[in-house]
Amino acid sequence: MNKQNKIIGGLTLISLICLVAAYFAPIWWVSLTAPNYPADAFPDGIRIHFHFDGVYNGCKAAGKGSRMANEIIQKDLAAEDERYNPVLDAQKNVDKGAEGLDCVHEMNTINHYVGMFPIATGAPVEKPLAKFFFGFFAVMLLAFAMPARKARLITLSAGFAGVAAWIIGDQFLLGHLESHVQAYMQESGTFFKDMDRIASWGDNVRNVSRLVIFGLIAAMAVVIAGVAKIRPFQLLLALVPALLPVFFVITYAGWLWFFGHNLHPWGAFTVKPFMPTVFGEGKVAQFSTFSYPYWGYGLLLVIFVCMMLALLIRRKQLREGQAE
Numbered sequence: 001m002n003k004q005n006k007i008i009g010g011l012t013l014i015s016l017i018c019l020v021a022a023y024f025a026p027i028w029w030v031s032l033t034a035p036n037y038p039a040d041a042f043p044d045g046i047r048i049h050f051h052f053d054g055v056y057n058g059c060k061a062a063g064k065g066s067r068m069a070n071e072i073i074q075k076d077l078a079a080e081d082e083r084y085n086p087v088l089d090a091q092k093n094v095d096k097g098a099e100g101l102d103c104v105h106e107m108n109t110i111n112h113y114v115g116m117f118p119i120a121t122g123a124p125v126e127k128p129l130a131k132f133f134f135g136f137f138a139v140m141l142l143a144f145a146m147p148a149r150k151a152r153l154i155t156l157s158a159g160f161a162g163v164a165a166w167i168i169g170d171q172f173l174l175g176h177l178e179s180h181v182q183a184y185m186q187e188s189g190t191f192f193k194d195m196d197r198i199a200s201w202g203d204n205v206r207n208v209s210r211l212v213i214f215g216l217i218a219a220m221a222v223v224i225a226g227v228a229k230i231r232p233f234q235l236l237l238a239l240v241p242a243l244l245p246v247f248f249v250i251t252y253a254g255w256l257w258f259f260g261h262n263l264h265p266w267g268a269f270t271v272k273p274f275m276p277t278v279f280g281e282g283k284v285a286q287f288s289t290f291s292y293p294y295w296g297y298g299l300l301l302v303i304f305v306c307m308m309l310a311l312l313i314r315r316k317q318l319r320e321g322q323a324e
Helices: 002-024 067-071 103-112 126-145 149-175 174-190 193-228 230-244 242-263 296-321
Strands: 028-033 046-050 054-057 280-284 286-294
Touching: 002 126, 002 230, 028 103, 046 103, 054 103, 103 230, 126 149, 126 174, 126 193, 149 174, 149 193, 149 230, 174 193, 193 230, 230 296, 242 296, 280 296
Parallel strands: none
Antiparallel strands: 028 046, 028 286, 046 054, 280 286
């Protein structure tokens, strides 16, 4: 193995590690602040974290020394917890195990007043299928690292066969697609029991998910055929995963647009359709919103840089006839 292939292999390995980590990492964060959420009690505002597979709570218990920590017991008290004694328990850590407010629920509650649907209803196709796309990208990266054409094709064929079997088994044989659709419809009706609209959306999620699943399998066949027939086609094995930061922002912005332009008329307040803040700071009534990339997005940028460098090296090899 020559030096250039070793560099490509090293860059691809870094990208693979970052790819796996990025799936579990918070990619973007959004926070909402207002006078009724004082900084002492909510140091990060009403904060949520966007992952590839869902939206998670970003709030934590108030820090030691804050007014909230000094004045109240943040831990949820159970039946076996003794009554707090201000004298005997003064030095006791009564907040051990305390968790922050469920800020996903809190933000959903705030949003529904203007007719916005729950956050979990966003990206109903992308979230449950994200793990399979990551498997697809991982196979592409592994194949790209292979300097020999035969090894590359074997890696693609075996890897894609495994991902295809995984997605068919998980979504259809185990029934996870249908259970997801039912959960999605239930979540959609949390605030607005508009059953006709919810049923229509459920059908859309089911049908689009099937289309995406079989489209992904078809894409696997196209990639294998392309790599087998066209030498420069192998560059796409690096380019497509490298564009994950772009894919995320486009999807994120698109769903923000959807939420801001599909407000239910049953909301307590009527507002004009609007575009929520994608990046930076925004203002709606007394609420300030902040939307910024988190450390998981940094992992995506590492993948982009590494794979673009690897792609340029492989492209040079192809031009000089040093790559199969």
